[in-house]
Amino acid sequence: MGPLNRLRFAHRWIKAKRDKVPNIAYFGFQKNYEEPSLEEGFSEIIDVRWYFEGSEEERRKWGVLHQSINGK
Numbered sequence: 001m002g003p004l005n006r007l008r009f010a011h012r013w014i015k016a017k018r019d020k021v022p023n024i025a026y027f028g029f030q031k032n033y034e035e036p037s038l039e040e041g042f043s044e045i046i047d048v049r050w051y052f053e054g055s056e057e058e059r060r061k062w063g064v065l066h067q068s069i070n071g072k
Contacts, residue, residue, distance in 0.1 A: 036045055052059055
């Protein structure tokens, strides 16, 4: 199997095994996040506040993930 085929095979396998974004992706984003500023050339910065929609079971699962990411 050539390198490209190995990559395709690995991608399919990883995609099939993963049902959520790994926590390390969230931790890496959170660690490196810098709030944007107007000085960077943005014409507007909008702070979006969102709310959860879903069942109580979905809220519980989301809460566990959110808690592990924010450490609260």
